[in-house]
Amino acid sequence: MIFNTWLFAVFAVVTIALYWAVVPTGLRPYYLVVAGTVFYAWAVPAYTVLIAALALATFAIGTALLRTRDPGRRRALLILGVVLICAVLVFFKYTRFFAAIVNEVASQNILPIPQIVVPLAISFFTFEFVHVLVDIYLGKIRRLDALDFAVFAMFFPTLVAGPIKRFQSFAAQLRPIVAPPPEEIALHLYRITIGVAKKTIVADSMSLLAQPIVTPGTPYGHLDYWVGTLAYTAKIYFDFTGYSDIAIGTAGMLGLSIPENFERPYWAENIAAFWSRWHISLSTWIRDYVFIPLGGSRRPPVVVLVNLLIAMAISGLWHGAAWTFVVWGLWHGMGLAVHRVWAQNVVPRIPLLKSGTLGIRAASVATTFAFVAFGWVLFATSSLASAGGVYAGMLVP
Amino acid sequence: MGTLRNALGGICVAFLLLAVVDVAVRLGFPRSDRLNENFSSTYLHREIDALRGSSPTVVLGDSALWGYGLPAQRSALSLLRRQGIPNENLSYEGGSPPNTYAMLRALLRDGVRPRLVVFNVNQKEFNPMDSAYRQLHPSVERLAWSALDRSERALLKPTQPSGSDQALQRIVESTWQLYGMRNDLREWLFGDVDAVHVAQGAIERISGTAGRRRAAHRPTAEAFEGTYDLTPLNASDVSFRFLALVADLLHRNRIPALAILTPTNHVLLHQYVDTPEYAANLRASTFLLRSRGIEVLNLDDAFPGTDFIDNDHLNAAGNVRLAKVLRSALQ
Numbered sequence: 247m248i249f250n251t252w253l254f255a256v257f258a259v260v261t262i263a264l265y266w267a268v269v270p271t272g273l274r275p276y277y278l279v280v281a282g283t284v285f286y287a288w289a290v291p292a293y294t295v296l297i298a299a300l301a302l303a304t305f306a307i308g309t310a311l312l313r314t315r316d317p318g319r320r321r322a323l324l325i326l327g328v329v330l331i332c333a334v335l336v337f338f339k340y341t342r343f344f345a346a347i348v349n350e351v352a353s354q355n356i357l358p359i360p361q362i363v364v365p366l367a368i369s370f371f372t373f374e375f376v377h378v379l380v381d382i383y384l385g386k387i388r389r390l391d392a393l394d395f396a397v398f399a400m401f402f403p404t405l406v407a408g409p410i411k412r413f414q415s416f417a418a419q420l421r422p423i424v425a426p427p428p429e430e431i432a433l434h435l436y437r438i439t440i441g442v443a444k445k446t447i448v449a450d451s452m453s454l455l456a457q458p459i460v461t462p463g464t465p466y467g468h469l470d471y472w473v474g475t476l477a478y479t480a481k482i483y484f485d486f487t488g489y490s491d492i493a494i495g496t497a498g499m500l501g502l503s504i505p506e507n508f509e510r511p512y513w514a515e516n517i518a519a520f521w522s523r524w525h526i527s528l529s530t531w532i533r534d535y536v537f538i539p540l541g542g543s544r545r546p547p548v549v550v551l552v553n554l555l556i557a558m559a560i561s562g563l564w565h566g567a568a569w570t571f572v573v574w575g576l577w578h579g580m581g582l583a584v585h586r587v588w589a590q591n592v593v594p595r596i597p598l599l600k601s602g603t604l605g606i607r608a609a610s611v612a613t614t615f616a617f618v619a620f621g622w623v624l625f626a627t628s629s630l631a632s633a634g635g636v637y638a639g640m641l642v643p
Numbered sequence: 644m645g646t647l648r649n650a651l652g653g654i655c656v657a658f659l660l661l662a663v664v665d666v667a668v669r670l671g672f673p674r675s676d677r678l679n680e681n682f683s684s685t686y687l688h689r690e691i692d693a694l695r696g697s698s699p700t701v702v703l704g705d706s707a708l709w710g711y712g713l714p715a716q717r718s719a720l721s722l723l724r725r726q727g728i729p730n731e732n733l734s735y736e737g738g739s740p741p742n743t744y745a746m747l748r749a750l751l752r753d754g755v756r757p758r759l760v761v762f763n764v765n766q767k768e769f770n771p772m773d774s775a776y777r778q779l780h781p782s783v784e785r786l787a788w789s790a791l792d793r794s795e796r797a798l799l800k801p802t803q804p805s806g807s808d809q810a811l812q813r814i815v816e817s818t819w820q821l822y823g824m825r826n827d828l829r830e831w832l833f834g835d836v837d838a839v840h841v842a843q844g845a846i847e848r849i850s851g852t853a854g855r856r857r858a859a860h861r862p863t864a865e866a867f868e869g870t871y872d873l874t875p876l877n878a879s880d881v882s883f884r885f886l887a888l889v890a891d892l893l894h895r896n897r898i899p900a901l902a903i904l905t906p907t908n909h910v911l912l913h914q915y916v917d918t919p920e921y922a923a924n925l926r927a928s929t930f931l932l933r934s935r936g937i938e939v940l941n942l943d944d945a946f947p948g949t950d951f952i953d954n955d956h957l958n959a960a961g962n963v964r965l966a967k968v969l970r971s972a973l974q
Contacts, residue, residue, distance in 0.1 A: 252815055
């Protein structure tokens with residue numbers, strides 16, 4: 247079920263009305279599991295079994311992790327769980343991509359390209375499940391209740407496009423679920439309305455102006471590519487924040503708070519700040535479960551820079567199974583690496599840069615925005631060749 | 644409690660305002676000379692509703708009779724109306740025999756019994772490659788699908804997936820006029836669909852894209868290669884089958900009709916249409932229609948090349964000439 251449809255509107259209104267008016271307080275978590283299952287089953291019913299089975303496996307491994315004291319066995323259980331979850335993600339999302347790479351390298355069709363329908367929200371729920379297992383392993387989650395975990399896994403507002411939740415803060419709100427006061431209900435309704443407007447009025451309109459970079463071709467000229475890039479920059483922001491607003495507002499109507507995902511990212515003064523304001527739930531996930539396990543900032547400077555590239559390449563690949571996404575991730579990884587070197591070695595030596603005057607800040611915001619917007623071309627186009635065509639169209643009048 | 648009361652009060656006021664606007668749209672939305680470029684099924688339903696009980700001359704054509712490339716007032720049917728020959732132009736871009744049939748079924752179902760039906764037969768629409776060959780305009784599909792028999796539906800390729808969301812969409816659009824006519828309203832207010840289209844047009848003009856696009860679209864004979872399928876027409880052609888259904892339906896209901904063989908730019912398309920196969924297909928269409936008692940006005944090669952924008956769309960002068968021809972035919 248997609249958010250900006252009448253079906254979702256009816257589903258959400260009926261679900262929320264029954265939730266507060268009919269369902270007894272103690273049964274509300276169960277009701278949320280049922281609602282999430284109906285929501286998920288609407289797209290491809292068979293995949294409900296997949297998400298249920300994976301949730302069950304994660305719960306079983308998580309429970310075993312909580313009960314096991316032996317470090318070796320704990321490590322083995324964690325590896326088993328993470329590999330299992332990632333294998334499901336890789337199979338459904340990346341098999342076609344990898345098969346195509348093999349065929350391209352071999353210059354012949356060694357592997358058949360399978361027709362696989364990617365399960366709804368697989369990228370989101372697999373990352374949430376990995377988080378649960380790793381946090382249990384690290385001792386950050388000390389109790390895993392079956393009902394809490396089921397609600398966490400099947401919470402329908404976050405099933406389409408996140409935000410990627412954290413179990414601890416989510417589960418803490420479930421016993422009992424407290425009804426929001428009227429003024430908060432008004433705010434949640436406002437948030438949902440704004441979300442729908444962002445998506446349907448702004449983002450969908452921008453799609454038209456973004457055509458030159460989505461489908462570059464002969465009639466387009468220099469200006470079209472620049473306008474297209476800016477329009478796509480606006481479109482992706484309004485599209486994604488629109489979805490997040492609907493998710494956060496709907497969750498709020500159910501009496502539950504989920505993480506904020508955006509904080510005026512295009513006002514960021516550098517690319518590191520951008521990533522702390524854009525798709526926050528993903529960037530913190532990448533930080534906690536990829537960058538820090540790779541050594542974080544404590545390794546030698548060169549290793550840290552390489553780790554940044556790896557973390558961002560994974561982030562890129564998470565967004566889609568294509569080289570354009572990998573290169574987009576590397577583009578941002580490179581930006582983060584350059585910013586790190588700049589912030590640590592150049593800024594401290596130049597008083598003007600350190601001063602943080604309005605002019606410097608404005609220039610920083612503009613540079614960061616341009617860097618991000620330029621990167622969106624990779625995100626929007628279907629191949630590196632198309633992206634190259636757009637860049638050429640932008641830079642060569 | 645006070646806050647809750649305020650919130651409920653706010654919601655009630657919002658609903659009341661929406662209801663008032665809705666009533667205003669229902670009563671006051673103007674009727675135009677022809678269907679809007681992006682007409683909705685709600686708007687079409689409204690147009691058909693307005694014809695109920697009357698016996699108008701109804702025009703069911705494609706872009707050629709709609710007046711493609713020209714303001715509504717300069718299309719041939721608008722000119723005719725101003726010359727004292729009333730007609731209801733329900734033509735649209737993307738028309739074809741299946742579309743004519745679906746519209747006719749919807750009209751009859753909704754109690755409109757035309758005094759005369761004028762429709763055009765465009766040879767390019769018998770080509771399976773044509774977008775309207777077996778597809779209805781989405782708004783027509785939404786309105787007329789239920790009026791078609793199962794066997795007729797089976798011949799068509801639906802443009803919209805059937806599902807609960809579509810069903811809900813239909814319910815909302817039919818009860819909430821403002822929502823159902825949002826595209827028409829936008830077009831009425833802004834003319835060129837919406838502000839984004841206007842911005843896009845301006846950008847394309849400044850960047851030279853509009854010129855390049857025009858140059859790429861300049862009618863050359865090569866651009867229309869494959870537009871006209873010269874395979875002999877018979878019942879295996881879905882669009883031709885629908886032409887037969889149109890003729891049968893008109894005949895059965897004893898509705899007088901005038902079929903226009905669409906003016907075609909023979910100067911431009913000489914190599915594709917000045918052939919025995921094309922002529923044979925024209926004869927097949929004419930024979931089919933006349934055998935059901937339908938008057939046929941053959942305008943296929945009646946206009947000089949200078950009257951066309953492209954292969955089958957007449958310019959302003961061409962529309963004036965077409966109005967003149969239609970005037971004498973209708974009188």
